[in-house]
Amino acid sequence: MLTVFKEHIEKRGLLSPSKTxxxxxxGGVDSMVLAHLLLEIGIPFEIGHVNFGLRGAESDADESSITKWSMENSIPFHSFHPDTTSKxxxxKISIQMAARDIRYAWFDDLIKKRSLAGIVLAHHQDDQLETIFLNLLRTTGLDGIxxxxxxxxxxxxxxxxxSKEEILAFAKENGISWREDASNQKTEYKRNKLRLEALPALYEVSEDAKQNLLxxxxxxxxxxxxLGGLSEIWLEQNLQKDSEVESLPFRSFINQAGANTLLFYWLRSYGFNSDQAxxxxxxAKNQESGKVFFSATHQLTVDREALLLAPISEQFDPVILDEKDIELVLPEGTYELLKEPFDRKIDTSRQNAQLDLDRLSFPLTIRTWELGDKFIPLGMKNGKKVSDFLIDLKIDRWHKDQVKVLVxxxxxxxxxxxxxxxxxxxxxxTRVALHFKKKN
Structure with a gap:
């Protein structure tokens, strides 16, 4: 096993003797065997152990055993005693979930403090199969499998x-001692029930069942x-981007085989799950224009002809402009406020505005447009709803929601x-123009 282990990490580039x-x-057999293997092939490492204290004296005995081994082999040892039950x-989560969160958070903090190259975990072939079947029970997609x-x-x-069998055999052959966790035999936990009952029954279907599954x-x-590589090519061909918004036309996926998966591969890095995809x-198929889905950081809008992905819009609080103000700062950019004698030269840039100062009454308000807002656009005689005006400009829904008005x-x-x-x-x-000039 030692030779195969060394060849595996070299071939896969998993560990380096130049890093710690x-x-x-x-303290279980898996992690103690891994500690022995790392020591034997000269991979520098330190040990991190979380004593959750959930088994009383047994938990303390686990820690003592690892501490003794670390001292005997001159390996730096770190331990942590969290209050798992309180977390x-x-x-309002399970003890197992709380323990997992605590463990990985502490490991992450420790490798940063100690400038370590990574966390080495003792998951093996049997753990892999258990994880895959647990994921299947959670209605996983291809990633989980x-x-x-x-x-x-x-x-x-x-x-x-x-395999677990190989690890146990190696431990016995090399006189490696380890601690048994009695809770691993309790079948009220899903993983244990799989390990102790469901998977052994499945492996009995045929002699090579386990290997065939792997x-x-x-x-x-x-x-x-x-599929991941092909989905990236598909996105490169169809995804349109500007500074803030990604747009995916309906025509690129509506009739595409495996559209659910393609959408999920696009959206998952932004925190969306497969159900949302x-x-x-x-x-999109039912043309539910205006439907919005949210992740923790992004919003996905079903527009008229495309899906629009953008950061969640922050609520815009109205800005009040006083007559003495010389600058207007908005999320879209900063405007100079210039009061200029009007010389009949019109600034034709859409992002700027020249208004007759005498026709305005201060304070002025800048706010997000609202349903029911109306105005008479320049050059027209009749009023128009702002919503209709923006639709006529063919502005997509996300950008439309960001539009603001000066009142x-x-x-x-x-x-x-x-x-x-x-x-x-x-x-x-006009005598004096109030000139809103956007800074570059």
């Missing part, structure tokens, strides 16, 4: 090619990588960045 790692060690109660990666970010799992999942993992496809005594003087109102224009009678 953190070994997450519980689980406060956050692929299981755990041998290296992802700073997480490194060099034992994935080895081979099948390896092929699925390869298929997932291929499926709902998005349904809304004087309840009347819209300027739909900012698009059109001034006819009543506020400069003409032959």
């Amino acid at each position: 790692y953190l070994l997450a060690c519980s 689980a109660t406060d956050e 692929q299981g755990m990666a041998d290296k992802k970010g700073y997480l490194i799992r060099p034992l994935l090619p080895f 081979s099948s999942f390896n092929r699925l993992q390869d298929a997932g990588k291929a 499926e709902s998005t496809l349904h809304s 004087s005594e309840g009347k819209i003087a300027w739909v900012i960045g698009h059109r001034i109102a006819d009543w506020a224009k400069c003409d032959e009678a």
Whole structure:
């Protein structure tokens, strides 16, 4: 096993003798065997152990055992004693979930403080199968069926090619001592029930059932990588981007085989899940224009002909302009406020505005446009709803929601960045223009 282990990490580039790692060690056979292997092939490491105290004296005995081994082998040892029960109660999550969150948060903090190259975990072949089947029970997609990666970010799992049976045999052959966790035999936990009851029954279907499952999942993992690459090509061909918004036309996916998966591969890095991808496809097919989906950081809008992905819009609080103000700062940019004698030269830039100062009443208000807002666009005689005006300009829904208006005594003087109102224009009678000039 030692030779195969060394060849595996070299072939995969998982660990380097020139770097130091953190070994997450519980004291069980898996992590103790991994500690022995790392020591034997000369990979520098430190040990991190979380004593949750959930098994009383047994938990303390686990820590003592690892401490003794670390001292005997001159390996730096770090331990942590968190209050897992309080976290689980406060956050209304299971003890197992609280323990996992605590463990990884502490490991992450420790590798940063110690400038370590990564966290080495003792997950093996059997853990891989358990994880895959747990994911299947959670209605996972292709990613879940692929299981755990041998290296992802700073997480490194060099034992994935080895079975529990091989690990136990190696431990016995080399006189490696370890601690048994009695809670691993409790079948009220889903993982334990899979490990102790469901998977052994499945493996009895045929002698090679376990190996065939692993081979099948390896092929699925390869298929997932291929699909990921193809989805990137598909996005490059169809996704349109500007500074803030990504736009994906309906025609690129509505009739595309596997559209749910393609949408999910696009959206997952922005925090959306597979159910949201499926709902998005349904809304697009049913032309539910205006439907919005949210992740923690982004919003996905179903527009008339495309999906629009953008950061969640921050609420804009109205800005009050006093007559003495010389600058207007908006999310879209900063404007100079210039009071100039009107010389009949018109600034034709849509992003700027020249208004007749005498026709305005201060203070002026800048706010987001609202349903029911109306104004008379420059050059027209009749009023028009701002919503209709923006539709006529073919502005997509996300950008439309960002549009703001300048208001004087309840009347819209300027739909900012698009059109001034006819009543506020400069003409032959204008003496002084209030010039909103956007800075570059």
